[in-house]
Amino acid sequence: MMVTSRPTSPYCDDLLEDTYSRDFTINALYYDYGTGDIIDYHGGLHDLRDGNMNTVVTADVKIALDARAILRGLRFAAKYQFALVRNWTRHTKIILMR
Numbered sequence: 001m002m003v004t005s006r007p008t009s010p011y012c013d014d015l016l017e018d019t020y021s022r023d024f025t026i027n028a029l030y031y032d033y034g035t036g037d038i039i040d041y042h043g044g045l046h047d048l049r050d051g052n053m054n055t056v057v058t059a060d061v062k063i064a065l066d067a068r069a070i071l072r073g074l075r076f077a078a079k080y081q082f083a084l085v086r087n088w089t090r091h092t093k094i095i096l097m098r
Helices: 015-019 044-050 059-065 068-080 088-097
Strands: 029-031 038-040
Touching (some): 029 044, 038 044, 059 068
Antiparallel strands (some): 029 038
8 A cells, every 4th residue: 555645635535545644643533424333443542541643554654645744733732631642752853843
């Protein structure tokens, strides 16, 4: 599967493929109106419950594709008092030191 920073279309027939265009696991949650189920391929419900900001792909890959994800992650984490996890700490220190 190819990971891209932006999907070629805002609509995708494959939900799993669409999740890779999302910044964070909590943004990659889907609701099935037919069954009432929440579809979660990357642990977004767990992260939402625990107050964690995780990227769908590794932070290194996400930031290489879209460096603005750092700012979106920091803003969201500050607004909702979520913790940045995985490799985010190293990347935010680099940005803040510049």
